[in-house]
Amino acid sequence: MECPIRKILIAEDDALVGTVIEYELEKIGAQVIGKARDGMKAVELTKSLRPDVVLMDIEMPEMNGLDAACEIQKTCPTPVVVLTVDSSRKAALQAANAGVGAYVIKPPKAQELERAITIARARFSDLMELQRLNAELKEALLKVKTLSGLLPICANCKKIRDTRGCWHQIEYYIQAHSNANFSHGICPECAKKLYPELFKT
Numbered sequence: 001m002e003c004p005i006r007k008i009l010i011a012e013d014d015a016l017v018g019t020v021i022e023y024e025l026e027k028i029g030a031q032v033i034g035k036a037r038d039g040m041k042a043v044e045l046t047k048s049l050r051p052d053v054v055l056m057d058i059e060m061p062e063m064n065g066l067d068a069a070c071e072i073q074k075t076c077p078t079p080v081v082v083l084t085v086d087s088s089r090k091a092a093l094q095a096a097n098a099g100v101g102a103y104v105i106k107p108p109k110a111q112e113l114e115r116a117i118t119i120a121r122a123r124f125s126d127l128m129e130l131q132r133l134n135a136e137l138k139e140a141l142l143k144v145k146t147l148s149g150l151l152p153i154c155a156n157c158k159k160i161r162d163t164r165g166c167w168h169q170i171e172y173y174i175q176a177h178s179n180a181n182f183s184h185g186i187c188p189e190c191a192k193k194l195y196p197e198l199f200k201t
Contacts, residue, residue: 011042039063
C-alpha cells in the first residue's frame, strides 16, 4: 500500500509560484518542509531534510532543475517531480534522463500534483528495488568461479598442469578453481577391472 504523501520540498525560484504550489499541496494533505530558490540549495536541502518528494522547477539560477535532479539521485536518491511550462516530448525525455519520476505543467493543480507525486514515488520504489537486485546479482557473480580456456592435462594419469608448471590431480585443480566439490565412487567399468571376482558368472 502506498504511504501517504507527507514531506515535500519545493524548489522554485519564483516566490509567488511557490506559494501557489504550497496552497495546492495543502489540499492533498502534504506538508512543505522546505523551499529552495536555486538548484544547489535544492540538493543541499534534500540531503538535510530528507523529503518524501522534491517538486523541482527546471529554470533556476546557480544550477538548473535537471542538473539538480541528477545530483540528488547520485548523492541522496529521492523521488523528483519536475515543474515545467514545456510539455514537449523532448522535455519529457530530458526529465526522464535526469532521474525524474514525473512532471507537472505549470500552474499545477492539486489533483495533478497528487497524481504526479504518486507516479514518481512508485517509479522510484521500482528503481530502488531494481538497483538492489542488480547489486545482489553482481555480488553473486563475484563469488562464482568458472574455468575457461585450455587446460594442459596428462594423457595418461589425467593430472592438470597449472601456470607454475606444477601437476595436480584433476579433482584438486577443479575444486581450487571453481565451486565444485567431489564425492568419490567407482564406475561399473572400473569396478569390473578392480574387483573381477564380484562379477564372475
